[in-house]
Amino acid sequence: MGGEYVCTLSPELVQRAKDEINEVPERRAADIEHIRDWLKHQPHINARMDDWTILRFLRGCKFSLERTKEKLDMFYTCKTLCPEWYKNRDPQDKKMRAILELGLVMPLPRSVEDQSITVLARPGLRNPNTTSMDDMMKAVLVTLDLLQQEEESLGIVGFQMLLDAGEMTLAHASQITPPLIKKFATLIQDGYPMRPKGLNYINTPAAFDTVFNIFRSFMKEKMKKRVHIHGSDMESLYKQVPREMLPVEYGGTNGTVEEIKNYWLQRLDARRDWLLEDEKYCVDESKRPGKPKTSAELFGIEGSFRKLDVD
Numbered sequence: 021m022g023g024e025y026v027c028t029l030s031p032e033l034v035q036r037a038k039d040e041i042n043e044v045p046e047r048r049a050a051d052i053e054h055i056r057d058w059l060k061h062q063p064h065i066n067a068r069m070d071d072w073t074i075l076r077f078l079r080g081c082k083f084s085l086e087r088t089k090e091k092l093d094m095f096y097t098c099k100t101l102c103p104e105w106y107k108n109r110d111p112q113d114k115k116m117r118a119i120l121e122l123g124l125v126m127p128l129p130r131s132v133e134d135q136s137i138t139v140l141a142r143p144g145l146r147n148p149n150t151t152s153m154d155d156m157m158k159a160v161l162v163t164l165d166l167l168q169q170e171e172e173s174l175g176i177v178g179f180q181m182l183l184d185a186g187e188m189t190l191a192h193a194s195q196i197t198p199p200l201i202k203k204f205a206t207l208i209q210d211g212y213p214m215r216p217k218g219l220n221y222i223n224t225p226a227a228f229d230t231v232f233n234i235f236r237s238f239m240k241e242k243m244k245k246r247v248h249i250h251g252s253d254m255e256s257l258y259k260q261v262p263r264e265m266l267p268v269e270y271g272g273t274n275g276t277v278e279e280i281k282n283y284w285l286q287r288l289d290a291r292r293d294w295l296l297e298d299e300k301y302c303v304d305e306s307k308r309p310g311k312p313k314t315s316a317e318l319f320g321i322e323g324s325f326r327k328l329d330v331d
Contacts (some may be wrong), residue, residue, distance in 0.1 A: 025071035042083040045151045064308035079175035080213020095211040100302040119159045123281035137179040144187025153195045178215030186223030193227040203319040205238035217270040218246045
């Protein structure tokens with residue numbers, strides 16, 4: 021989407037945006053302009069200034085101007101403090117390509133009924149001896165960023181995660197450390213203008229319990245209530261993610277995993293220039309009014325862990 025925003029939502033979704041996230045179409049342009057003007061006065065933030073990017077953040081914050089400013093600052097700050105996830109995101113880079121071709125994370129084709137989006141993650145497919153969690157996170161975030169950029173309904177209907185832990189081993193679990201989880205939780209909950217509606221786990225091995233308990237400790241209360249652990253009970257999963265949304269391999273009717281994976285590879289390739297250009301949007305902490313933000317301050321976990329020991 022270029023400079024000026026053009027609404028692509030169905031009348032139903034426009035109504036949902038009014039009801040659920042306080043969007044007033046007549047005031048939309050003025051709200052975008054207010055945030056753009058604010059961004060221009062932030063010496064430390066080099067942000068995307070187009071209508072669409074700003075609108076995504078307004079929607080993710082239910083049109084609270086103050087929350088939108090906080091989230092934008094947080095998004096660009098996190099992005100800058102996590103170069104291992106946000107630098108060198110060329111989908112045609114050899115190492116990146118190998119990770120993307122595993123199909124570790126892919127949004128499933130949308131449900132016609134409620135337009136909701138489900139993202140399938142299969143973290144156990146990578147080789148923990150030759151790849152790292154940072155490689156995985158880069159693939160996850162590059163896909164989420166593309167999804168946000170191209171699917172307007174995402175900001176209204178939200179999305180849910182379906183995590184298939186079937187191939188996960190202790191080697192995978194040992195790489196999912198508390199600092200990494202804290203960093204990801206902070207980024208997604210405080211930096212992204214997304215509306216996570218649910219987390220569904222299937223095929224969870226015993227090794228997963230420890231990791232999951234750490235995850236829970238960093239989740240906001242309302243997110244904890246949206247977690248469903250199905251184990252190998254597919255009927256339980258279908259209550260949360262209907263069969264018509266799932267790939268054939270999961271008992272569904274929504275294409276094969278291979279088809280969906282290749283579709284997203286093509287989408288990433290088509291957006292290669294946008295992804296490469298995206299690296300320049302960041303913060304310069306030396307120019308931030310007041311105290312610079314640091315990784316330790318945003319992602320540090322000492323305090324949280326002292327708290328956990330007591331519980």
